[in-house]
Amino acid sequence: MDVDSTAEELASALGVDKPEVKADLEALVEFDVPLEEAAQSVRRKHGGSSGGSSTPETLDIGDITTTQGTVNVTARVLTQGTRTIRYQGDDQTIREGTLADSTGTISYTAWQDFGFEAGDSLVIGNAGVREWEGHPELNLGQSTTVSMADETLVVDQPVGGDSDLIDLSPGDRGRNIEVKIQDVESRTIDGRDGETTILSGVLADATARLPFTDWNPHPDIDEGASLRVEDVYIREYRGSPSVNLSEFSTVSPLSEPVSVTDSAPRLSIGEAVEAGGLFDLEVVGNVLEVRDGSGLIERCPECGRVIQNNQCRTHGEVEGEDDLRIKVIVDDGTASVTAIVGSDLTEHIYGGGIETALEAAREAMDKEVVADAIRESLVGAAYRVRGSLSVDEYGANLNVEEFEAASDDPAERATAVLSEVRQ
Numbered sequence: 001m002d003v004d005s006t007a008e009e010l011a012s013a014l015g016v017d018k019p020e021v022k023a024d025l026e027a028l029v030e031f032d033v034p035l036e037e038a039a040q041s042v043r044r045k046h047g048g049s050s051g052g053s054s055t056p057e058t059l060d061i062g063d064i065t066t067t068q069g070t071v072n073v074t075a076r077v078l079t080q081g082t083r084t085i086r087y088q089g090d091d092q093t094i095r096e097g098t099l100a101d102s103t104g105t106i107s108y109t110a111w112q113d114f115g116f117e118a119g120d121s122l123v124i125g126n127a128g129v130r131e132w133e134g135h136p137e138l139n140l141g142q143s144t145t146v147s148m149a150d151e152t153l154v155v156d157q158p159v160g161g162d163s164d165l166i167d168l169s170p171g172d173r174g175r176n177i178e179v180k181i182q183d184v185e186s187r188t189i190d191g192r193d194g195e196t197t198i199l200s201g202v203l204a205d206a207t208a209r210l211p212f213t214d215w216n217p218h219p220d221i222d223e224g225a226s227l228r229v230e231d232v233y234i235r236e237y238r239g240s241p242s243v244n245l246s247e248f249s250t251v252s253p254l255s256e257p258v259s260v261t262d263s264a265p266r267l268s269i270g271e272a273v274e275a276g277g278l279f280d281l282e283v284v285g286n287v288l289e290v291r292d293g294s295g296l297i298e299r300c301p302e303c304g305r306v307i308q309n310n311q312c313r314t315h316g317e318v319e320g321e322d323d324l325r326i327k328v329i330v331d332d333g334t335a336s337v338t339a340i341v342g343s344d345l346t347e348h349i350y351g352g353g354i355e356t357a358l359e360a361a362r363e364a365m366d367k368e369v370v371a372d373a374i375r376e377s378l379v380g381a382a383y384r385v386r387g388s389l390s391v392d393e394y395g396a397n398l399n400v401e402e403f404e405a406a407s408d409d410p411a412e413r414a415t416a417v418l419s420e421v422r423q
């Protein structure tokens with residue numbers, strides 16, 4: 001059901017003009033209110049009954065489809081996360097997570113506090129079914145009843161939300177993690193209530209490293225701290241999961257330090273690009289080309305963008321600042337990426353800093369000599385490259401943190417490159 005057809009149905013059921021009903025619905029939907037819930041509000045406003053249009057069926061979770069209006073289920077609460085949304089100008093606290101029975105799992109949103117927790121077994125009456133990205137979800141609202149089941153429901157899935165970082169996916173809510181904070185910085189952003197300070201950085205456990213954002217800074221979030229963090233939610237950031245803390249997340253220091261992974265997962269470039277981006281990964285491939293815009297470059301002092309002839313696209317005529325970087329195409333036979341190497345690593349690869357590069361350029365009366373020297377040492381050789389991969393309409397870019405000559409078997413790599421050529 002979309003807003004338009006729901007408005008049409010409501011207008012005829014209530015005997016009200018469709019544009020009026022539609023405007024009401026749109027105002028609610030804009031504030032993240034699910035359409036079914038919005039329709040009930042509009043129905044109440046115009047004196048209609050607030051109940052759903054059909055009698056709920058009692059179903060197993062595995063049998064719930066988006067064609068059902070309302071259902072009754074008996075289920076175990078696997079996870080419960082809390083968050084605030086703005087609804088008709090007021091902040092409203094909602095609870096979200098996953099329910100399970102022996103036939104499957106389903107996401108839920110509770111629009112009021114029914115008093116249940118992760119682990120509880122519930123009998124739920126008259127839950128609304130809505131569609132989210134093609135899957136059914138349950139909506140527990142004013143017309144829903146929730147009571148404790150007589151017996152604990154046995155389910156296959158882990159109960160409670162404790163998770164390793166490697167197992168987190170965008171959309172997960174109400175998760176608990178035990179992590180070490182590897183990096184954190186404080187930033188001021190324009191929030192919906194004016195300027196607000198947030199924390200962002202990187203956290204890790206024995207399975208992975210992920211970026212995080214704390215929207216409501218917790219004082220225990222400090223570089224090097226080992227922490228248990230409860231009730232986090234996961235969003236997608238540049239194709240990778242990112243951990244989000246809210247005012248409802250709790251942070252408690254652990255007495256034992258959390259051991260963290262040193263290595264990034266090794267993937268073929270094809271797999272990594274297919275994944276749509278990853279925060280920390282390692283690939284091994286051959287350098288095919290050192291691209292233009294490598295070597296000695298100039299950046300705008302205002303925005304840091306690479307500029308030419310002292311002209312910034314945003315800031316106009318500026319005094320460029322010299323910098324070093326490399327943009328290099330790395331290919332492993334499955335796909336290629338553009339690896340972007342920052343100034344420190346570039347110095348190391350070039351074998352000299354900005355002063356050395358400027359001197360070489362002056363002597364040759366050509367800046368390109370720096371890029372040419374880099375080309376000579378890199379092109380054709382194999383490297384192990386670690387960093388953060390983003391994939392967008394401009395292609396696959398790997399922001400490099402480590403760049404080393406590969407010690408892998410060269411014969412194996414040659415076979416991989418050849419097999420690509422032969423395809």
Ligand SMILES: [Zn+2]
Pocket residue numbers: 300301302303304305312313314315316
């Ligand atoms: Zn600029």
